[in-house]
Amino acid sequence: MMAKRKILASFIILSSLFLFAGCHGSKGLATYETPEEFDTSRNFEITFWAKNDTNKAQTLVYQKAADDFHKAYPNVTVNIRLYTDYSKIYNDVITNISTNTTPNVCITYPDHIATYMTGENTVVALDDLMDDEKYGLGGSEVAFDGPAKNEVIGKFLDECRIGEHYYALPYMRSTEALYINKDLVNKLGYEIPDEVTWDFVWEVSEAAMEKNADGTFKVNGQNVMIPFIYKSTDNMMITYLKQMNAGYSDAAGNIKIFNDTTKDLLYTVSKHVKSGAFSTFKISSYPGNFLNAGQCIFAIDSTAGASWMGSDAPLSDIPDESKVSFETVVTAIPQTGTGDPVMISQGPSVCIFNKEDPQEVLASWLFAQFLLTNDIQTGYAKTEGYVPVTTKARESEEYVDYLSRRGEDNDLYYSVKIDATDLLLSNTDNTFITPVFNGSASLRDAAGQLIESTAKSTRRKETIDEAYMDKLFSDITALYRLDSISTNAGAKADLGPLPKTSVILLSTLAGVWIVIIGIYAIKLVKTNKN
Template sequence: MKKRLLSVLLAGVMASSLVACGTKPAESKAPAIATEIKENVEINFWHSMKGVNEEALTKITKDFQDKNPKIKVNLVYQGGYTELFEKLMGAAKSNTLPTMTQIYNNRLSWYIDKGLAENLNPYMEDKNVGLTKEDKEDIPKMFLDDGIFGDGNYSFPLNKSEMVLYYNEDMLKEKGVAVPKTWDELKQATGKLTIDSNSDGNPEVYGLALENNISTDFSIFVQQAGGEIIDEKADKINFNTPETKDAVEFISSMIKGKTATLAGEDKNANNTLIKGKAAMCIASTSAIPYLEQGMKSKWFAAPLPTYKKDVQLYYGTNVAMFNTSTPEQKLAAWLYTKFLTNTENTSYFSMQTGYMPVRKSASESETYKAFLKEHPVKEIPLKTLDKGYIGARQVGTIPALNELGKELEQVFQNKKTVEDALKAAQEKGEKAMQEARSN
């Protein structure tokens, strides 16, 4: 009896030592992933794609199911991005998360922090269902690295786009304005292109239209001014800095000068351009199909005009899986993710939508090259990948930027000075980020 008691005590001491040293006992290791679909399995994919985007997604999904008859993919449209993310948060709290979702990484970070996101590394590295070295090198490094958090990879690039400057060629030609390449040139061009025929302060045509949610994309202007609006590595908000001030003064000078406008009731800046109420607009390349459909005048696009640094903003959502599903469902979701983003399908998706392919082999294929000859505007985001930038992703980024947006409105409406607004944005942004992390 004494020997048995001693053995139990020794075992307890050894287990405690393992935990104290940071080494987990063998039985706590995560089980190996499933690598074969043996029985019928059903997965749910929540998304925000509509119109041509949803049509392309549906076609690719049908092709996948035809080739994988044991897997059924339920495409569940959840409304716009905001609605999708709100529903995901509700599902997380009620333990009803889908198998997989379309999501921005600055939203996904919360689910990673709460231990709800599935690490894709075991799937990516598996010899049977994973990616080859060539596969990984085929995906632009900026997009692949964006899914890496710590030692894990939690998302895979799906629909990617670039923020660009669209312009009405006829309007620029009529006013003798060249496509602006710098901030100074953009500011001068907006003045020349603005039309206020009766000088009542309400132009019939603005030189430039901007998105309503400008704070979400404001990071690129701060980057071009030489700053970093939210430093992810240092985990620091930089709203009240000289670089952010430069960016705010640049944008606000055009808005307060009535040569630039937010989209307002048009909802999106590309709609203001389509309606002929602006000569130029800054928007995502995802708007290309809408411009192709709606623009009556000749139009084209160019990379964003630059300032101190030549940096271009890339964004778009990714595919992520939740770890609340069965091993077979997670394997099915991974196989579907691979299929969605392979060379053939990312090429097809790009040709049908405003998004760019997420594989180099797709854009280099003869089929895609022939497509670009007929749609040269789609080549713009492919040419500036080496200058690409993607914003910060840590938990609390969105609430912090929302506070910045509120203060920017005060500046645009002449209710606050830039200095006062940025000081308030810094304080409120830091508080919002901390609250998001304690939620």
């Protein structure tokens, strides 16, 4: 079975506390400088905190990476700690920063790195390492066939840039896909357009709510039908705002999410939750479970979850007897218009934590770089609807062959999985990411919570009106401390007038100093006279 909602509570507390605590309690490390030579006479044990999608094939790729790297560098042993949830890694890293016990290499998201960076020199900037003639990407002394810098897809590498520096390497990329039960769409009298819009999805979803006299749904004859389920409501809000060119945040960390476009989406969500046409993963369950049971028509989930989608999916969470047979169509997520698709770029990156021993950091860097070699890239990409992040891997004979064998079986070559991969391969230039700053991870959570709260409130028959929206915005701001996120980019914030106690204290200090200087001056004059 899939990993269940074990960490739905997310990581609000730790992250927000850390946001304020900064580096208090942690001893800052010196800025990392690459040694002239990697010391192969010493043995190193490095830890790699790796995230998988509760997928055995992925953990095997990680282990292969560790083993093969050890063959290339026998003096380096990589110990893997497996995670199945980004937020758990995030929490553990934050907990370990204060005790200087971070891993060496860690799967992560740039949003998370921005928080890690509140510790002094905690995360290693990779600019110099990437360009290092000997040990950089494609460097002369690297003991394996890794990609050159220009073979890492620029758009993905740029996603790892925070401020002026690169703090991560991309590892894998995915996006979201719309998985459609084509049979049910057709049964309702519709054809799937080349470019699916929100209007289309809402219209078909409402049409699917019609019931028979016995209470079953006409479209599927079952007691359950949730036509449209969105897995990540964070992404739903973020992507919709991007498609509408509405505010979310800027690179300086200014929060702009509380706007009329956000309200419009929330009202739309409420309307369709009320009719039963829309739900979310957090409220109902995995979209794929409903899709595969013929109880959902439009399921939005990551391309990295494609192996769970469709009636022939190799991975399943529901009993075989609950599955129904249908044709699955994979398309871009709904758009507000046509001709200019917009979808989010997501997927793991890998960062390196600083250590007192530069040689240990260099060993970490070499392993991080090893994760970009063809075997690892193509091996991991094949496990799900991920795409490799290097042109070297994408253009490799092995990967081209893999893509060409779409549908040969319902396992490695599962058609829905390869369709999902193709979606991102052909839309890389249409992907986007959100600005990264210390607090951007909280803002992402807040974006999703706006939808979840509205959906829940609607189901609980609360009135969704302007007063509700005002309170929701206020509550979300407080809950995620969005009013406390400091803007960066050197902007000087207006901190307001000094508190009264501070004024008194400063005045007293000034007064005492004046008295001291005065007394000293008088004493000096007297001494001179004498």
